[in-house]
Amino acid sequence: MTRNVRLTLVQMRDAGSANSCCDAAVKWIERAAQEGANIVCLQELFTGPYPCQAEDHRMFDLAESIPGPTIDRLAEVAGRLQVVIVAPIFERRAPGVYHNTAVVIDADGSLAGIYRKMHIPDDPLFYEKFYFTPGDLGFEPIATRYAKVGVGICWDQWFPEAARLLALAGAEILLYPTAIGWIDDEKEEFGHGQHDAWMTSMRAHAISNGVFLGAPNRVGIEGRLEFWGSSFIASPRGEVMASGNHCDDGLVTADCALDELDLVRTHWPFLRDRRIDAYSGLLKRWID
Amino acid sequence: MTRNVRLTLVQMRDAGSANSCCDAAVKWIERAAQEGANIVCLQELFTGPYPCQAEDHRMFDLAESIPGPTIDRLAEVAGRLQVVIVAPIFERRAPGVYHNTAVVIDADGSLAGIYRKMHIPDDPLFYEKFYFTPGDLGFEPIATRYAKVGVGICWDQWFPEAARLLALAGAEILLYPTAIGWIDDEKEEFGHGQHDAWMTSMRAHAISNGVFLGAPNRVGIEGRLEFWGSSFIASPRGEVMASGNHCDDGLVTADCALDELDLVRTHWPFLRDRRIDAYSGLLKRWID
Numbered sequence: 001m002t003r004n005v006r007l008t009l010v011q012m013r014d015a016g017s018a019n020s021c022c023d024a025a026v027k028w029i030e031r032a033a034q035e036g037a038n039i040v041c042l043q044e045l046f047t048g049p050y051p052c053q054a055e056d057h058r059m060f061d062l063a064e065s066i067p068g069p070t071i072d073r074l075a076e077v078a079g080r081l082q083v084v085i086v087a088p089i090f091e092r093r094a095p096g097v098y099h100n101t102a103v104v105i106d107a108d109g110s111l112a113g114i115y116r117k118m119h120i121p122d123d124p125l126f127y128e129k130f131y132f133t134p135g136d137l138g139f140e141p142i143a144t145r146y147a148k149v150g151v152g153i154c155w156d157q158w159f160p161e162a163a164r165l166l167a168l169a170g171a172e173i174l175l176y177p178t179a180i181g182w183i184d185d186e187k188e189e190f191g192h193g194q195h196d197a198w199m200t201s202m203r204a205h206a207i208s209n210g211v212f213l214g215a216p217n218r219v220g221i222e223g224r225l226e227f228w229g230s231s232f233i234a235s236p237r238g239e240v241m242a243s244g245n246h247c248d249d250g251l252v253t254a255d256c257a258l259d260e261l262d263l264v265r266t267h268w269p270f271l272r273d274r275r276i277d278a279y280s281g282l283l284k285r286w287i288d
Numbered sequence: 289m290t291r292n293v294r295l296t297l298v299q300m301r302d303a304g305s306a307n308s309c310c311d312a313a314v315k316w317i318e319r320a321a322q323e324g325a326n327i328v329c330l331q332e333l334f335t336g337p338y339p340c341q342a343e344d345h346r347m348f349d350l351a352e353s354i355p356g357p358t359i360d361r362l363a364e365v366a367g368r369l370q371v372v373i374v375a376p377i378f379e380r381r382a383p384g385v386y387h388n389t390a391v392v393i394d395a396d397g398s399l400a401g402i403y404r405k406m407h408i409p410d411d412p413l414f415y416e417k418f419y420f421t422p423g424d425l426g427f428e429p430i431a432t433r434y435a436k437v438g439v440g441i442c443w444d445q446w447f448p449e450a451a452r453l454l455a456l457a458g459a460e461i462l463l464y465p466t467a468i469g470w471i472d473d474e475k476e477e478f479g480h481g482q483h484d485a486w487m488t489s490m491r492a493h494a495i496s497n498g499v500f501l502g503a504p505n506r507v508g509i510e511g512r513l514e515f516w517g518s519s520f521i522a523s524p525r526g527e528v529m530a531s532g533n534h535c536d537d538g539l540v541t542a543d544c545a546l547d548e549l550d551l552v553r554t555h556w557p558f559l560r561d562r563r564i565d566a567y568s569g570l571l572k573r574w575i576d
Binding site for chain 1: 406407409411422426427447448449450452453457484488491492493496525526527556557558561562563566567568570572574
């Protein structure tokens with residue numbers, strides 16, 4: 001039996017309200033399902049604007065619980081269309097405990113699992129440490145009807161440790177919902193290199209772990225940030241199978257032949273040769 | 289005080305004998321020194337042909353001890369030219385204990401340290417597990433007059449763990465002496481992708497660790513292998529600063545401004561945010 005999974009990423013701009021963002025996402029998910037998608041992955045914090053450009057307490061009002069109105073609505077869509085939906089939202093877990101979370105809804109509408117962003121950035125215009133409690137669920141793949149998916153969120157995509165852990169735990173497809181863009185006064189000098197480093201880093205995860213990888217990224221200009229879209233899907237050899245452009249809302253789709261994982265990993269047998277006897281330093285902050 | 293280091297990689301074809309290979313290497317090192325090189329890195333097993341295309345006991349005769357004739361000769365060159373030399377050789381450590389080793393000779397001709405290849409490949413035409421005992425020195429950077437270098441050898445270049453460990457232990461420049469090439473009947477279909485994956489993987493190490501990186505790779509056709517050269521040096525942002533072509537002997541040089549490491553790492557602060565509390569699975573073979 002071969003297992004072919006059609007993966008679709010949705011890249012969108014902020015539609016102005018949680019309801020409008022949900023409406024837009026549902027429209028794209030329906031279109032993807034019509035085109036045969038099995039798994040649809042939305043971008044980071046898809047229900048609104050990217051909320052972390054300033055440290056503003058009012059932004060916490062954008063958060064919601066799990067389950068909650070957004071997840072309830074998407075669960076109905078998933079069950080009706082028989083698609084897996086990865087829905088990244090601003091999670092209100094408890095008073096004062098908020099997470100940047102991705103909810104994986106299985107193709108029957110049930111909750112397959114959640115991932116809470118583990119690596120939290122904090123940089124000019126990306127003040128996430130103010131908002132998000134670091135995740136406490138580790139790097140655990142989530143089994144769905146069509147594939148075992150390993151979810152990371154945005155900043156996680158720069159850490160080879162996260163990709164490795166998800167792959168070692170059986171992830172077949174890594175998904176990185178993202179909200180990354182150019183800062184207005186940096187784009188000209190650094191923009192090309194930043195974007196290239198972003199793709200390079202994730203393509204390398206696909207290569208070193210022999211997994212499929214998809215990264216849906218926001219588009220549109222919000223404040224001083226121009227989100228660079230260019231959502232893409234990479235093969236286990238790191239080839240870009242499909243990609244979006246820098247500015248348009250839309251879908252990015254590729255067929256992932258999961259049986260290839262074993263073929264690729266026996267031809268590039270990195271997992272065979274890891275020196276686990278010599279890796280303990282990876283658990284240190286710095287090796288003095 | 290700014291620390292600028294001129295790094296030069298040497299890419300060569302097999303010159304037919306250990307003496308001829310050494311002659312060629314010395315000629316290239318002298319030329320590099322004339323052009324201002326501070327650190328010169330030779331390719332993997334530079335003193336002869338790539339010996340692992342078959343399991344042939346006669347190949348063990350190519351090995352030598354450390355110190356030994358090759359290292360003695362290069363030590364004189366290093367001291368005379370005041371350059372650091374990274375010299376990868378087939379090491380005979382003891383009867384029946386052979387390693388794929390890189391010797392780092394400091395700019396005064398003294399032995400700065402050695403690295404013994406930790407990840408040993410074994411694939412058609414790369415039967416290294418037959419020849420090389422896996423290294424037992426771990427991933428330890430080696431301090432030299434001009435920079436703290438982290439050496440990996442060929443197959444090591446595919447493992448993000450190795451790059452991370454070297455960077456966490458203070459390496460400023462990662463060096464990956466290499467002997468990788470296309471197999472005759474694979475080149476047309478897979479050649480481009482293999483080469484691209486090779487560069488992508490190492491450029492990603494430079495990015496995720498904020499280090500300079502250089503990879504000198506052999507050229508020439510030996511048996512069924514066409515070594516693909518294209519030695520390159522990457523910046524801590526993963527940009528290719530200099531690269532060689534696929535077929536010619538020659539030098540690849542770039543200036544590494546070591547003060548950039550702190551700048552890059554405070555702008556891409558990955559080392560700040562690692563989740564060392566959640567990485568213990570990296571010490572496992574597979575996570576069931």
